[in-house]
Amino acid sequence: xxxxxxxxxxxxxxxxxxxxxxxxxxxxxxxxxxxxxxxxxxxxxxxxxxxxxxxxxxxxxxxxxxxxxxxxxxxxxxxxxxxxxxxxxxxxxxxxxxxxxxxxxxxxxxxxxxxxxxxxxxxxxxxxxxxxxxxxxxxxxxxxxxxxxxxxxxxxxxxxxxxxxxxxxxxxxxxxxxxxxxxxxxxxxxxxxxxxxxxxxxxxxxxxxxxxxxxxxxxxxxxxxxxxxxxxxxxxxxxxxxxxxxxxxxxxxxxxxxxxxxxxxxxxxxxxxxxxxxxxxxxx
Amino acid sequence: xxxxxxxxxxxxxxxxxxxxxxxxxxxxxxxxxxxxxxxxxxxxxxxxxxxxxxxxxxxxxxxxxxxxxxxxxxxxxxxxxxxxxxxxxxxxxxxxxxxxxxxxxxxxxxxxxxxxxxxxxxxxxxxxxxxxxxxxxxxxxxxxxxxxxxxxxxxxxxxxxxxxxxxxxxxxxxxxxxxxxxxxxxxxxxxxxxxxxxxxxxxxxxxxxxxxxxxxxxxxxxxxxxxxxxxxxxxxxxxxxxxxxxxxxxxxxxxxxxxxxxxxxxxxxxxxxxxxxxxxxxxxxxxxxxxxxxxxxxxxxxxxxxxxxxxxxxxxxxxxxxxxxxxxxxxxxxxxxxxxxxxxxxxxxxxxxxxxxxxxxxxxxxxxxxxxxxxxxxxxxxxxxxxxxxxxxxxxxxxxxx
Numbered sequence: 001x002x003x004x005x006x007x008x009x010x011x012x013x014x015x016x017x018x019x020x021x022x023x024x025x026x027x028x029x030x031x032x033x034x035x036x037x038x039x040x041x042x043x044x045x046x047x048x049x050x051x052x053x054x055x056x057x058x059x060x061x062x063x064x065x066x067x068x069x070x071x072x073x074x075x076x077x078x079x080x081x082x083x084x085x086x087x088x089x090x091x092x093x094x095x096x097x098x099x100x101x102x103x104x105x106x107x108x109x110x111x112x113x114x115x116x117x118x119x120x121x122x123x124x125x126x127x128x129x130x131x132x133x134x135x136x137x138x139x140x141x142x143x144x145x146x147x148x149x150x151x152x153x154x155x156x157x158x159x160x161x162x163x164x165x166x167x168x169x170x171x172x173x174x175x176x177x178x179x180x181x182x183x184x185x186x187x188x189x190x191x192x193x194x195x196x197x198x199x200x201x202x203x204x205x206x207x208x209x210x211x212x213x214x215x216x217x218x219x220x221x222x223x224x225x226x227x228x229x230x231x232x233x234x235x236x237x238x239x240x241x242x243x244x245x246x247x248x249x250x251x252x253x254x255x256x257x258x259x260x261x262x263x264x265x266x267x268x269x270x271x272x273x274x275x276x277x278x279x280x281x282x283x284x
Numbered sequence: 285x286x287x288x289x290x291x292x293x294x295x296x297x298x299x300x301x302x303x304x305x306x307x308x309x310x311x312x313x314x315x316x317x318x319x320x321x322x323x324x325x326x327x328x329x330x331x332x333x334x335x336x337x338x339x340x341x342x343x344x345x346x347x348x349x350x351x352x353x354x355x356x357x358x359x360x361x362x363x364x365x366x367x368x369x370x371x372x373x374x375x376x377x378x379x380x381x382x383x384x385x386x387x388x389x390x391x392x393x394x395x396x397x398x399x400x401x402x403x404x405x406x407x408x409x410x411x412x413x414x415x416x417x418x419x420x421x422x423x424x425x426x427x428x429x430x431x432x433x434x435x436x437x438x439x440x441x442x443x444x445x446x447x448x449x450x451x452x453x454x455x456x457x458x459x460x461x462x463x464x465x466x467x468x469x470x471x472x473x474x475x476x477x478x479x480x481x482x483x484x485x486x487x488x489x490x491x492x493x494x495x496x497x498x499x500x501x502x503x504x505x506x507x508x509x510x511x512x513x514x515x516x517x518x519x520x521x522x523x524x525x526x527x528x529x530x531x532x533x534x535x536x537x538x539x540x541x542x543x544x545x546x547x548x549x550x551x552x553x554x555x556x557x558x559x560x561x562x563x564x565x566x567x568x569x570x571x572x573x574x575x576x577x578x579x580x581x582x583x584x585x586x587x588x589x590x591x592x593x594x595x596x597x598x599x600x601x602x603x604x605x606x607x608x609x610x611x612x613x614x615x616x617x618x619x620x621x622x623x624x625x626x627x628x629x630x631x632x633x634x635x636x637x638x639x640x641x642x643x644x645x646x647x648x649x650x651x652x653x654x655x656x657x658x659x660x661x662x663x664x665x666x667x668x669x670x671x672x673x674x675x676x677x678x679x680x681x682x683x684x685x686x
Contacts, residue, residue, distance in 0.1 A: 007581035014491060017483040018500055024548060025503045028510065028518050039522075079306050086300035096304070103308040109671035110604075110664065111609025113636040114314065116642070122316040125648060142310055152407040163545040165454070175293050203511025206636070210643050224288065230614075232513040239517045240616060249521075256517050260510065267509045271502070 008074040021038040029260065031040040036257025038168040039250045048218035049148070053238050054247035058255055063220055064228030065202055065262075069214065071137025071224070072144060072201050077194060079141075087149075089178055091123030108146030115143045121212040136212025143207055144197035151193025153185040188277035192270045199266035203259065231259045304455045314664065322658030327627060328651040329433040335379075337420055337431040337453060338406055345369040347432045349438050353454035356413060367587070377405065377414040386389045403428050415453040436651065441658065446635075447622035449642065459635075460626045461660070468633040469539045469618065470607040471545035477603060480547070481554030482589075482596060489562040490553070490584055508552035512513045516616030517600050519545040524617055531629055537619030539632040545613045550603040555674065557602060561595020562588055596679045605670040609663065611636035622683045637657050 024227055050056035085101070091097035121137030129135040160181055167177040185188075205213075213233035221228050235255045236250045331337055338355065339345065345368060348356070348460050355361040357376050367372040375585035382391075382402060389399050403422030406414050413431075436457065444458020488500060523544055528536030565588045573583040589596070619631025620641060639656050646652040 002577050003582065007579045010581050011491060014483050014487040018492065018496070019488045020480070021484055021507070021551070022500065022503050024551075025507050028507075031380075031518065031522060032514070070564070079303055082303040083306055086304035090297060090300055091304065100304050100308060103311055103674065105305045105309055106668060106671050109605060109618050109667055110311075110314065111611065111636060111667055113611040113639050114318070114664050114667075115610070117316045117639060117657060118317055119645070122313060123322055123656070126317075126424055133518060145307060145310070171380075173293055173298055190654055199509060203509075204638055205511070205513045208638055209685060232511055235517055236513050237615070238611060252517065256514050260514055263509055263511055264506060267505065 005233060008204050013155060032253065032256045034259055035250075036253040039254030040257060044254055048238060049216065049251070053216060053251065054244050055251075058231070058234060058251070060218055061229040061231045061234040061255070062258070064212075064230040065232075067133050067221060067228055068136055068140055068230055069198050069201050069209065071133055073198065074193065075137055075141035076145045076148055076197070081152050081190060083145075084149045084156060085154035085178060088153050089174070089182070099227060104146045104149050105143070107213065108150070112143060112204055115139050115207040116209055116211065118142075119207060123216075124211055130211055130225065131210075131214070131227045133212055133228055134224040135232075136208045136228075137224075139207045139211045140201050142206065144200050146194055147197045147200060151189050151196065152186070155189030155193070156182065158189065159185050172185035173242075188273065192274045192277075195266055195270040195273065199263050199270070202266065203232055203263050205230075205236055208233055231255060232261070294494070318657055318661045318664055321654050322661040325457065325651060325654040325658050326436055326438065328436050330436050330440070330656070331415075331433045332419055332452055332455065334685070335415060335453060336418050336431065338428050338634035339431060340406055340412060341427050341429045343369060343409050343429075345431070347434060348438060349434065350456065351444070354446075354448075354451065354456055356579070357415070357453060372411040375409055375412045377412050378536045379416045380419070383453070392457045399423065400425075403553060406553070435460070441655070445624060447638070449646070455651060457651075459659065460637050462638055463624050463662070464624055464631060465539070465618075465622075465632040466636075469614070469632060469634065470541045470545060470604055471538070472543035472628065473550055473607045474600060474604055475552055476543060476547035477550045478600060481551050481599065481603070482558050484551075484555050485558035485562060485599075486584055489559045490580070490588070497547055504552050504555055507548070508556075512549065512610060513612045513616075514583065515545055515549055516613035519613060519617035535619060535628055536633060537617055537631050538629045539618060539625060540628040542614050542632065542634075544616035545617055546607040546610060548608060549613065550606050553600045553606050554603045558592070558596050561592035564595070565591045592665060594677050594680055598674050601670055601674045601677065605667055605674070608670070609636060609667055611640050615640050635663050639663075 016019070045057060045062065045207050046059050047057035048060050049058065083104075087097050087100055091100070114138065119135060119142075123129050123135035123138050124131060127135075163181055163185065164177055167181045172180070208230055212227060212230070215229040215237060217227060217229050235252060238252045238255065239245075310563075316448055330353065337348070343364070345364065348367065352361065352367050356367075359376070361577045362373060362374055366376055382398065382405065385405065386401050391401060399420045399422040402414065402416055403425035406412055406422070407425060407427035421430070429453060441457050441459055443460065444456055445460050446456040449463055450454040456600065484500075484504075488497060492500060519541060519667055523541050524536035526536070527533065527538060527541045527544075528618060568639075569587055569591060573587045574580070614634050615637040617631065619638065620633045620637055620639070621631035622633045623630070625632050639659055643656050644653070646656060
């Protein structure tokens with residue numbers, strides 16, 4: 001009897017912990033949605049900040065974040081996918097593949113601020129890009145490279161070997177097999193990985209602090225060598241060091257909400273696509 | 285045609301091979317750039333570049349360490365005999381003071397007479413120590429000598445207890461409080477997150493119905509997806525005032541606040557990995573335990589948790605890794621005071637926050653800039669050790685497989 005009661009108490013506590021997790025999430029989201037909802041409107045999304053960032057909108061920051069997403073994807077997506085193809089289709093289980101896998105894992109565990117330092121030393125100073133979209137995109141690209149490689153590798157691994165041997169038996173070369181059979185099948189999962197990495201890029205602050213982000217820059221970028229504002233950095237700036245922190249609080253709430261919506265929508269999209277394609281594969 | 289195809293195959297293979305090396309190359313480059321800049325710090329003199337410290341030639345002190353210089357100019361060390369000289373009250377003299385002793389006319393056109401006047405001042409006082417720009421050093425005055433300036437030493441950096449990178453004449457790069465601060469709040473974050481995380485993992489893997497899992501799993505994923513700067517903002521406007529009010533503190537930006545935020549951020553990592561490990565417990569072990577008459581909880585406590593202990597260990601290690609490297613959230617809620625922590629409820633400063641806060645103001649290539657890269661190198665080494673040990677732990681788990 002005694003141990004039954006003990007079990008009951010423990011299970012209630014565990015259940016409460018589960019509720020606590022959801023509670024924390026709702027607390028954070030609710031707080032930001034509640035305070036940010038009244039700030040967001042069309043003008044907020046389409047105008048530049050004014051009056052020392054205590055009024056106006058966040059349009060340049062949205063555009064900047066979009067530039068950084070595009071830039072880092074252009075940089076990291078091809079490299080990541082090709083690396084994964086090499087690891088899974090060519091290197092197999094050799095020591096090279098193991099070594100690359102360990103290196104990829106290690107790259108993924110490096111803190112984002114270290115990427116910021118590295119980006120500043122290599123892209124901004126040594127290669128002379130200056131604070132620019134290209135420097136920031138390369139830094140962010142390196143940061144998400146492990147994500148893309150890992151998801152692509154998982155996607156390739158999930159394809160049964162019978163497809164490979166079948167294609168090869170029909171006389172196709174290895175390259176043809178990869179291009180015509182493997183990649184089309186892995187495509188949905190690869191895209192899901194890509195979307196997840198976009199979510200990551202759009203929320204990172206530390207890597208762009210010293211490689212691209214501008215404190216206040218109302219004009220839009222003309223070339224990839226321009227600085228831009230970015231949503232996460234903008235939130236950091238107006239939350240901690242604006243000219244009038246109290247007056248810019250509503251803007252901060254609005255920015256946080258936009259940022260959260262962007263990141264969560266991207267994550268939801270990835271989840272949805274994963275489920276959608278999984279269903280489609282099952283039906284085939 | 286066939287030959288062409290074969291050549292293409294070979295070219296593509298080569299291309300892919302090169303590509304496979306990109307991550308390794310990236311790590312190599314990160315190491316090279318971080319350590320090259322970082323180790324450059326020890327080639328800097330302990331006195332700021334372009335400046336010299338002069339004393340009267342009659343003074344028998346030849347060299348001073350970085351810390352001694354700082355103590356003198358802070359009026360903490362006041363007598364020459366404390367640092368190996370003859371007794372006499374030290375008279376620190378900063379360059380700017382010359383302008384209150386002499387008028388602009390006396391200093392001549394374009395300050396051409398300035399070195400001469402500086403020489404006079406130093407020659408007059410046997411106990412003086414003057415901090416002046418090299419270009420105004422009185423060359424022809426025998427009564428003045430330059431103190432041999434030492435380079436910044438390893439022990440100044442790793443053993444120093446003060447982080448004052450912009451103080452003159454001798455900036456202090458004592459990294460000790462920063463390392464301690466980083467470990468301090470990461471440790472407490474894990475202490476908070478561990479029972480919570482493992483509890484939720486047990487709940488998810490053993491108790492939760494499919495319907496509950498469908499709510500809880502995405503919630504954890506969302507928690508992992510929220511950008512760190514949003515956590516920082518939330519901490520700043522909600523947790524900081526809350527902590528301040530609850531514990532009746534002068535400021536709410538404390539190590540404890542940072543630990544709270546870090547705990548929330550580390551939760552998804554811990555839960556996901558720990559749950560994975562628990563789910564891998566073989567069905568036979570579970571059923572054997574239940575068949576022996578153990579309750580469900582006893583089975584969890586005595587069989588499942590011990591079985592998945594290395595998975596939980598890996599979860600802890602990776603959670604610490606996440607906490608140590610976290611920058612923005614910590615920067616926004618911990619108050620950033622570079623002191624050796626003595627309690628949880630005081631402002632604190634971590635390595636990543638220091639880099640983020642100061643790199644923007646440090647002149648490129650200077651000692652301050654290089655010291656921040658050295659901090660980055662330390663952070664890099666710590667996270668490498670963590671990631672490798674996590675790999676080691678989870679590999680042991682695989683080979684243990686029953």
